Amino acid sequence: MELFPYEEFRPYQREIYEKTYTTLLTGGTLLINAPTGLGKTAAVISAAAKYILETGGVVHYTVRTRTELEPPVRELANIMRRGVELDYVVIKSRQDMCCYQQLKKLDYLEFLAECNLLKSMDKCVYYPPRDVSIPLKNVSAYIKFLCTAYSCPYEYAKARLNRAKLIISTYYYILGREHIDLKDRAVIIDEAHSIFDAVIHLYTVKVSETDVKSAYREAKKYGFLEEASKIYALLTFIRKMSGVVDLGDLLGIVEDLDLENAIWEIIKKKTDEKINPYTPLILLRELKNALKSRIKYFSEIRGEDATKVLVLQPLDPTSLVKEKLKEAKSVIYISGTLPISLFSTTLGLIKYSHIDISFSEYIPRQNYLSIVDLGVTTKFTERSEDMYVKIAQRIADIINISPGGVLAVFPSYEVLKGVRKYLSISIPHWYEGSQEVDLHNLPDRFFIGAVARGRYAEGVEYVRDGKNLLSTVAVVGVPYPEPSPYLEKRVESLRPRLGEKAWNSVYLYYAIIAVRQAIGRLFRGPGDRGVLIFLDRRYAEPDIWSSLSDILSGSLIVNELGEAKENIIHFFTSVLKVAK
Template sequence: MERFFPYDSFRPLQRELAAAILDGFRSGRVVLANAPTGLGKTAAALAAALAYAEEVEAKVLYLVRTKNEVLQPLSELARLRARGVEVRYAFLRNKQDMCCYGELRGLPYAEFLAECRYLRGLGKCRYYPPKPFEPEAPMAPRSFVKAACGAGTCAYESAKALALWADVVVATYFYAFSPRAEQWMDLGRSILIVDEAHSLPDAVASINSVSVTEAEVRRAKADAERYGMREAAAYLHKAQRALRELRAGPLSVGDALSLFDEPGQIERAAVEVVRLKADEGSTPYSPLVAISEFLKTLREGGRYMVLAEQSEEGLRLRAVPYDVSRIVSGVLSSAKAAALMSGSLPVDLFLKAVPLQRPPRVFDVPLDKYIGRGNFLAVVDRSVTSKYSARGEEMYKAMARRIAAAVSRRPEARSRSSPATTCLKPSGSTSRSTYRSTWRPGTPS
């Protein structure tokens, strides 16, 4: 295991974490690892997973919640290679982030996918079919996309090809927990490391949800009218009126479907409108497609519940999996081995939300075990938030000012703050100018 560790020495409790993960893998149990930020979970988990992968000839799939979180495991793997350990690794991000056509990256994602399918299907994408592309050494995501596009090949398809033979693939949850993901991996021969596992149930629910808004119904009706689909336009007009009168709250699948007369007519209209738009050179997408996908999902008989909720685009109907735990448990039980890691994982509550087939191997390090209880002060600040909808330059600056203010009141303390990754980067320049972060285990924080 030490051969796959990318540093000269282990931090306190880091070796124990790696050993616990390896023990769980060997005993056939899912590992639940809860340990504070700073212990070194990423490096420890990779060391254990690579050691076990060598024993059983399996692939490591390191799963993160967001695309920005791929950078940390990629950094640890690069460090391992720099130490002379030959490990092949690759990453996967969504198609739009890796598209060589810069002008397409600003489209709404559904419209981008439609344009991508259209360009590829008609042979109009100059980067597809992909050409052989094998960089001499692994690259960071941005450099990889630039190099692949410079070589005249689709960066996404090239990354997918490299992932097939890689020892480690770093990807988002989507690639393991969504039925819509391309089936490119064999779970039975994969060792899963799931980072930020406390967010897994909510993330899987979101990944597997489909929705349609009142505004999309209105735009879909306009498309149907423009292209002469009168019957579909009439059905959508009726649905639009029904949505205006609908109150927020849960709906049965039957009640949601009853809002849309003749779903088959709407689905046929979606196909025809997309074809006509492509023929005239417009972006081959229509909100009819989103409505069609929503109705198909409900009609396929999966275990979904429907929520009516207010949004910026009027009332939204959102179909979410009725039992997320079945999806998560199914993936974990299908894998060769699995470790779920977090810095804030309430183990008992997680096990109630996601029952496992066998008792897990638990490694739980409370914050006060890693840092002496007298060595830290927790400050709760209700004047700032990392809520996604509130993020922006002003909020980032406010965070930095509030962190600096908290630190300045304890001049004898050394500080470590851990906001969300996407908030930390933009606020860093402001906060670094105000105070210095030199925290180590055992020092006041």
């Protein structure tokens, strides 16, 4: 039976399908970089289904966020509508799958406590889960069907994790703290460019001064006076310290805390009182466990006065990824913005296969005009009011020339604010951080000032009736993450393994992904057309140029954007003629 759910393959889809199937069959590592709109998900899911049906193997397909579950579930549903039978399961966080809408408004730890309370008192009408057959359409329909059948969607999915042949989940179920046996299993990681950030998020521990104060009061209230005094020592430490703190000092404060007994007794008493059994001591247990684990952490205290927060972040997310995936039979990383060379170097991959479909292969060169302006930069040492004025003048010119929407992506809020005060815009306009953009009611011409890695520069579409409303994307500066003690420590931790490449694996990696994500707002498919403008001379430097060569090759290199004005006008005139 033909498993591919469409009449024919789009360009490059067959290559992805066949290479994915071969890797699943023989094992190993495959990196796939292919632009958005090409149909990666359909090709990969089809190959996974073929592999499962022919070999009986198990495939775990994982995505970063709950919204990213929809594409693989949708493609699986398309395959199953062709008469294919697959033993599958879809799972995300317990709270997201809960049938009680009012519980979704609680903080996550409070939700868990309330969930456990309802189950222990036999008051959850959806627990234990019922074994039902589910027609697959999309994630929300999957959950709604189970709720209608009075079967807890989370518990239903969890019970099937070890016997399903195809698992579609968020990253947590592969990369989280809990151990999962991946021996002889295949793992497909979607949006792989974000895997390091995702792992950092999953393993980060945050405990606020307010949390510690609440834990102290609760320990005291329920008679755990010795624990209360030790918790107060932690509270004093957080109040007195700021910035980077020593892990040994922290561990010395919390390692003798008898939290298990205190948590057990407090939960029991609260359950007897029929109140939410959550206790902030659970957060302190998480902190203690992190400090005592083998994971190398960076710790600092952020904020001031009563808003202080103790933060632990893993120093080497790459080692956590490798540890989690080391027993998998095969691992396939897929993304629309995966810098293959930087990614493989950072992860320490030596032997792997790859498919790297460049921007210029997918988008015809005549469909875009790219310009590098050498006359400006947002380099930290050269930021000034005069530089902000120059950038603002260029953006104003871009807006005046462009026939459609203009998206300007800034490296930080600081630069955005610096430039914004010199902009006077007559068309409808919005700035990230101060105004909400109604993406469903954008006019034909508009301007959005966005921030790299923000909500308007990644994962959003500016589309109406299938047509992209953007005509121009201007990348202002190079969107390196702002230097911080944490990032510098990460570079330092990578240096023994990567040497001079350590800095690129942290800073350049994030910058290149941010640029490609910004460009992806304008180019969602080979039929899109527009202008790409890079407002920073550093785009002409070797490291950045080589990392973006598929986009930058053939660019106009100018000292001032005005030099390219006639080229831009001619390009848009040609585009409008083609459209007519």
